[in-house]
């Protein structure tokens with residue numbers, strides 16, 4: 105079994121690769137893993153250090169938009185798990201170009217090459233953000249896509265392209281759409297690691313708008329477990345939601361992080377101007393993946409956050425240089 109993982113040096117991709125190579129997905133024990141990653145600002149080989157000397161692991165530095173390179177690397181793999189993306193909404197508001205290039209064109213290059221090479225299964229990692237915002241209730245997989253940010257619009261483009269390759273060419277494609285992730289090795293521009301590292305440094309945290317935006321927070325290991333289930337047992341051409349962590353307003357999230365870091369609201373929180381086009385609430389129904397594939401999230405938010413805070417406390421040498429380089433001191 106040979107698996108190509110794109111974006112495997114990023115936050116979620118590296119969790120998936122480490123777990124796979126360390127035997128966490130028993131039916132894929134002994135699988136050969138190739139990581140194809142451009143190593144953009146958010147890609148980091150340190151995330152893969154625990155498996156760097158594994159004989160079953162190969163790293164290729166390169167761009168998924170480079171059709172010649174992808175044609176060299178991809179054939180011979182039995183499955184593609186496609187994480188590579190520009191992933192930060194705030195960056196997409198400042199400049200959408202790299203989002204369209206990597207997320208849409210890069211995905212099309214991978215799909216075309218996988219089709220020509222006759223790769224078995226192509227698992228496309230998508231996001232709940234493709235649906236836009238929902239005031240009440242939860243999205244099902246049939247809900248129309250209505251993305252609001254350049255990030256989510258580019259992810260919707262790639263998500264629909266992947267499904268189109270199934271419908272047009274009969275390719276074995278599965279799409280997963282997941283809620284917000286947190287956990288160790290997350291680049292410290294995203295809200296949870298940004299807030300934790302600021303609080304550990306005695307700095308304030310910037311809270312957007314009125315702090316009332318709601319997200320469903322899922323531990324990265326539960327996301328990767330859902331991806332593996334969909335890869336192994338999902339039906340071709342289908343979309344599966346992965347979520348079921350905990351819905352929280354950003355104010356509630358901030359309170360939990362303050363408590364975990366031993367800080368108080370008045371000296372630590374600064375309200376800042378809201379993000380442009382900020383989606384108010386995301387909420388996924390996960391009935392389909394639960395009923396069809398037996399998915400159950402395993403990590404409670406309280407336990408996951410305590411572990412994550414402890415990890416950032418103990419791994420300052422991982423995040424401090426990244427934060428300094430990216431000037432993320434806010």
Ligand SMILES: NC(=O)c1ccc[n+]([C@@H]2O[C@H](COP(=O)([O-])OP(=O)(O)OC[C@H]3O[C@@H](n4cnc5c(N)ncnc54)[C@H](O)[C@@H]3O)[C@@H](O)[C@H]2O)c1
Pocket residue numbers: 110111112113114115116117140141142143144145146147148166167168169186187188189190191192206210229230231232259281282283284285286291
């Ligand atoms: N973080 C979340 O909460 C979340 C939730 C749902 C879905 N997702 C999706 O999961 C995937 C991974 O997200 P993440 O948070 O790990 O992102 P990340 O930014 O931490 O990692 C992205 C990785 O892709 C690589 N990459 C970027 N452009 C590339 C290119 N052109 N060619 C090759 N590699 C490239 C980067 O170097 C990096 O290693 C993305 O597709 C994202 O849309 C993320």
